[in-house]
Amino acid sequence: MERTLVIIKPDAVQRGLIGEIVTRFERRGLRIAALKLIHIDEALARRHYAIHEGKPFYEPLIRYITSSPVVVMVLEGNDAIEIVRRTMGATNPTEATPGTIRADFGLEIGRNLVHGSDGPETAAFEVPLFFTEDEILSYGRDTDRWIFE
Numbered sequence: 095m096e097r098t099l100v101i102i103k104p105d106a107v108q109r110g111l112i113g114e115i116v117t118r119f120e121r122r123g124l125r126i127a128a129l130k131l132i133h134i135d136e137a138l139a140r141r142h143y144a145i146h147e148g149k150p151f152y153e154p155l156i157r158y159i160t161s162s163p164v165v166v167m168v169l170e171g172n173d174a175i176e177i178v179r180r181t182m183g184a185t186n187p188t189e190a191t192p193g194t195i196r197a198d199f200g201l202e203i204g205r206n207l208v209h210g211s212d213g214p215e216t217a218a219f220e221v222p223l224f225f226t227e228d229e230i231l232s233y234g235r236d237t238d239r240w241i242f243e
Contacts, residue, residue, distance in 0.1 A: 098169055099221050
């Protein structure tokens with residue numbers, strides 16, 4: 095069972111889209127293993143986005159992600175990373191496929207509503223930034239037999 099980190103970013107929180115976004119992931123069949131509403135401080139933001147340090151959008155990104163509460167969650171399921179990425183859509187909402195979160199609710203790359211780990215190594219780095227092992231639950235659902243082979 096694969097795990098991935100998802101962040102429902104400040105623009106989605108401020109626009110009241112938390113429930114809609116969570117619902118889309120649940121309807122795909124992913125399980126919520128951890129979820130919380132937090133305010134990311136600057137130090138955590140800089141650790142999380144360290145890969146982008148030095149790029150022109152880095153400082154605006156830090157200001158943006160720390161500007162409002164976010165929802166962070168760990169989702170799990172078979173191929174969870176790929177399923178999350180496809181459900182979110184392309185990073186630039188104008189290039190995202192209709193029916194994805196970003197295409198349906200976003201207009202600009204700088205306000206693209208959600209973040210999801212882009213691979214297993216990234217997920218392994220990102221999840222512990224936001225959750226301790228004790229905060230992540232693995233459990234079965236009665237519906238899992240109808241979702242997973």
